[in-house]
Structure formats: structure tokens, C-alpha cells
Ligand SMILES: Nc1ncnc2c1ncn2[C@@H]1O[C@H](COP(=O)(O)OP(=O)(O)OP(=O)(O)O)[C@@H](O)[C@H]1O
């Protein structure tokens with residue numbers, strides 16, 4: 736089975752802390768899997784996601800994503816790898832307020848060297864699929880939270896990433912918008928997208944994920960996949 740993510744003995748220690756904030760953790764995530772990471776505040780969920788995203792480096796262990804050892808990559812190669820292979824969605828959307836919706840979505844494609852027309856066409860397709868086409872020329876500040884998160888998801892998908900990562904994607908949304916984003920993630924997973932989702936929300940984990948790991952104090956306390964295998 737191809738693993739999109741392979742963590743071996745991964746630990747993260749911040750600054751002068753005695754105990755690691757995470758790990759050591761071993762984790763393999765198969766292609767097409769939808770993994771939810773749950774756990775109390777401070778249990779290491781974002782730390783884990785940031786290591787997988789290459790936004791941070793482990794203190795120990797190896798992080799392999801889409802076949803590449805990202806913990807050893809140089810900054811430049813890593814930045815490029817992130818742009819091309821990883822899509823990320825955050826709780827507070829992180830959109831650029833002075834770019835239109837369409838330009839926000841196209842930007843990562845242009846940054847990887849996709850021609851403007853091809854980038855615009857891919858952005859158009861995604862807006863259509865995600866139901867935000869009518870907002871293409873609007874600025875993010877005019878949209879609702881749920882619409883903004885759809886824009887953020889479209890932006891994350893524009894380069895057809897091997898991996899979609901989401902950190903509390905419904906955390907800032909009301910119930911109805913949260914439900915929309917939840918359904919969107921389920922659809923993406925059904926379409927074959929590998930997804931890792933960090934959430935406090937057990938309902939979201941149940942609805943979107945084929946597997947859940949629950950972190951406590953930086954360790955994997957429950958892995959529903961391991962239980963199923965056992
Ligand atoms: N940049 C940092 N510098 C120092 N300590 C950090 C840093 N980031 C996280 N930590 C610590 O590492 C631990 C795990 O934090 P992390 O953000 O991964 O938790 P989390 O599970 O995502 O929590 P939350 O649900 O509140 O988002 C916490 O004790 C936190 O204080």
C-alpha cells in the first residue's frame with residue numbers, strides 16, 4: 736500500500752521544554768485515507784500537522800510525504816514542495832483581503848509557474864465545483880465565513896496536492912456553514928483526495944474521516960485503524 740505520509744520516531748520539542756510537545760510518534764497514512772486528529776487543547780495536534788506540512792521540523796525522527804524525506808530538505812526545496820504537493824486550510828482562512836476570490840485561488844498556481852490562463856481555468860473549475868463562482872470578482876471581506884472557507888479550500892486544491900491538510904477548518908464557522916464545509920470535505924475524500932483534518936469536534940471527525948487518531952499529551956492514545964487491524 737502506498738503511504739502518502741510516513742512518520743518514524745517523530746518527536747518535537749520546543750525551545751527549552753523538558754518533555755516533547757509531541758511524540759515519539761510512528762504513523763503511516765495511506766493514499767486516499769481521510770484521517771482525523773483529535774485531542775484536547777495542547778495535546779500536539781497542530782504540532783503534528785505542521786510537521787506533516789513541512790512548516791516545522793521534528794527534533795527527532797523522519798517525516799516522509801509523497802515519497803520525499805521533507806525533514807531533511809533545504810528551505811528552498813521545502814517551500815517548493817509545500818507549494819506543489821500540499822494544500823492547507825486553516826481555522827481563520829488566511830486569505831489575502833486585497834485580492835479577489837479568483838486571484839486568491841489562482842495565486843498558488845501562478846507561484847508554481849502555471850501560466851495565467853491555465854491557472855484561471857483551474858480556479859474557474861474549482862469555484863464551479865465548490866459553488867463560489869458568483870463571488871469570483873468579490874473580495875474575501877464581503878463573504879460569509881463558510882464562503883471564505885470554500886475559497887480557502889479551492890486555493891488549497893488549485894495545484895492538485897497529494898495531501899490536503901486542515902487545522903480546525905470549521906472552528907470559526909456557525910453550525911450551518913460548518914455543515915457545508917464538512918460535506919465538502921466528505922466529497923473531496925470520496926473523490927480520492929487524501930485528507931488530514933485536525934479538530935476538536937468529534938462530530939466532524941466522525942462525519943469526514945475513515946480513521947481517527949486521538950492525541951493525549953503528545954502521544955497517540957487511540958488509533959481506530961490500529962483497532963480495526965487488531
Ligand atoms: N511555537 C511553539 N513554541 C513553544 N511551544 C509551543 C509552540 N507551539 C506549540 N507549543 C506547545 O506545544 C504543545 C502542543 O501544542 P499544539 O499547538 O500542537 O496543540 P493543539 O493540540 O493544536 O492545541 P489546540 O487544540 O489548542 O490548538 C502545547 O503545550 C503548546 O504550548
Ligand SMILES: [Mg+2]
Pocket residue numbers: 780781782
Ligand atoms: Mg491547534
